[in-house]
Amino acid sequence: EIVLTQSPATLSLSPGERATLSCRASQSVSSYLAWYQQKPGQAPRLLIYDASNRATGIPARFSGSGSGTDFTLTISSLEPEDFAVYYCQQRSNWGSLTFGGGTKVEIK
Amino acid sequence: QVQLQESGPGLVKPSETLSLTCTVSGGSVSSGSYYWSWIRQPPGKGLEWIGYIYYSGSTNYNPSLKSRVTISVDTSKNQFSLKLSSVTAADTAVYYCARVPARYDSSGYYPSLMDVWGQGTTVTVSS
Numbered sequence: 001e002i003v004l005t006q007s008p009a010t011l012s013l014s015p016g017e018r019a020t021l022s023c024r025a026s027q028s029v030s031s032y033l034a035w036y037q038q039k040p041g042q043a044p045r046l047l048i049y050d051a052s053n054r055a056t057g058i059p060a061r062f063s064g065s066g067s068g069t070d071f072t073l074t075i076s077s078l079e080p081e082d083f084a085v086y087y088c089q090q091r092s093n094w095g096s097l098t099f100g101g102g103t104k105v106e107i108k
Numbered sequence: 109q110v111q112l113q114e115s116g117p118g119l120v121k122p123s124e125t126l127s128l129t130c131t132v133s134g135g136s137v138s139s140g141s142y143y144w145s146w147i148r149q150p151p152g153k154g155l156e157w158i159g160y161i162y163y164s165g166s167t168n169y170n171p172s173l174k175s176r177v178t179i180s181v182d183t184s185k186n187q188f189s190l191k192l193s194s195v196t197a198a199d200t201a202v203y204y205c206a207r208v209p210a211r212y213d214s215s216g217y218y219p220s221l222m223d224v225w226g227q228g229t230t231v232t233v234s235s
Contacts, residue, residue: 001171034221036155043204043225044155055223087155091219095168097145097208099155 002026002092004100012108019075021103023088028068032091035064035073038102039084047086048073075105083107110135112205112226120199120233126192130205130226137181137188138163143208143219144188146179148201149228156201160208160219161188168219195233202228 003026013019023033031051036044046055048064051071061076075082088100116128130144137144145160159169161179169177173192181188192199206222 032220036222038155043228044222045225046221046223049221049223089155089157089221091221093215095218096170097157097160097219099147099157102154 001096002029002090002098004088004090004098006086006088006100006103008103009101010104010106012106013078014108015078015080017078019073019078019082019105021073021075021086021105023066023071023073023100025069025071025090029090029092031067033064033066033071034089035062036087036089037082037084038087044087078105110207110224112207112224114203114205114226114229116229116231118230118232120195120231121235122196122233123194126190126195126199126231126233128190128203128205128229128231129187130189132186132188132207135207136183137186138183140164140217141210143210144179144181145206145208145219145222146190147204147206147222148199149204150198150201158190158192158203162210162217197233200231200233202230204228 005024007022033051035048038044052064085104111133113131120126143160146158161167176193178191205226207224208219210217211220
């Protein structure tokens with residue numbers, strides 16, 4: 001089973017700052033990685049798929065990069081509505097799906 | 109646009125079976141373009157994938173839950189359902205249903221990501 005490890009667990013930043021979130025896979029997942037944003041009391045929302053493609057309606061300040069085992073979600077300049085929890089997710093060769101443990105981006 | 113809505117009891121007794129239904133509107137569970145998935149989130153914790161079903165009826169479950177999970181689809185009602193047996197307090201969570209686009213490569217069709225989510229329903233396991 002592929003394990004996704006997200007770091008840091010919590011990121012304390014101010015609006016306007018750049019956020020860099022990491023997701024590391026225990027073995028290669030090629031580019032089969034997605035990122036989600038979840039705000040309190042809401043369902044997750046798809047941000048990035050195939051490691052670097054923004055989903056429909058996602059602002060350009062969100063970008064994803066990486067392949068193999070190391071992936072990054074970057075928010076170029078934090079807006080007040082970006083403070084939330086972010087999850088990465090992959091699919092394995094045998095079809096199972098896995099989420100990382102999440103990174104909380106909080107206001108400093 | 110497609111919308112998903114979970115429904116079912118909010119309270120289940122220990123050792124009983126949790127049953128939830130996801131109703132799909134604006135789209136069809138019979139579409140070969142999608143898998144249909146269940147995900148859960150215990151209070152204050154992260155997301156856990158439970159399993160998914162394809163319109164053909166083929167399923168795939170999280171190995172940690174496989175012995176207790178059944179996901180089925182009812183094309184006549186445009187719904188898919190989750191049954192989780194022998195529940196304990198550890199199964200207390202918000203349960204989400206989600207749509208999973210089917211992608212294709214040389215190995216065939218495979219699930220990818222969750223692009224549309226229901227709002228979630230809270231299930232508490234308690235006597």
